Amino acid sequence: QVPLVESGGGSVQAGGSLRLSCAASGYTYSTYSMGWFRQAPGKEREGVAGIGSDDTTTYADSVKGRFTISKDNAKNTLYLQMNSLKPEDTAMYYCAADSGYYSDYDLLSQRRFGYWGQGTQVTVSS
Secondary structure (H helix, E strand, C coil), X not given: CCCEEEECCEEEECCCCEEEEEEECCCCHXXXXXXXXXXXXXXXXXXXXXXXXXXXEEXXXXXXXXXXXXXXXXXXEEEEEECCCCHHHCEEEEEEEECCCCCHHHHHCHHHCCEECCCEEEEEEC
16 A cells, blocks of 8 residues: 655635645655546546656646646655636545556546545635
C-alpha cells in the first residue's frame, strides 16, 4: 500500500489561487504515474491533471491554462497549482498513483490508478 496524503485545500474567492500537495513515503515518485482527480457533490469523479513517469503532462480541457501539475522527486511530493479558480472548481480533490506507465488521457482515467489519498476540499465562492 502506498500512503498518499493531500494538503493545501481551503476556501478561496473566484479568481484566487491554491496549491495542493500530495506527499508519499515508501516508494519513488519518479517511477510512478501520478494524477489529480476531483469529485463535486452529486457528480462523478473526474480526472483533472496527470503526470507520467517521463514527466509528460495531461490536463482536462476545463482546467487547461489555469492548473499546473508538477512533482518534486527528491521530496516525493506532487503538486497542483490552481490559478484563476472558478466556483465550478469546487470539489474534493484526490491525488492518485500507480506503478504503470501511462500517457495522454490514460493519466486522467481513474481506473488506471491503484493508490489514492483521502482527499482535500477546495471551495471557490463567487
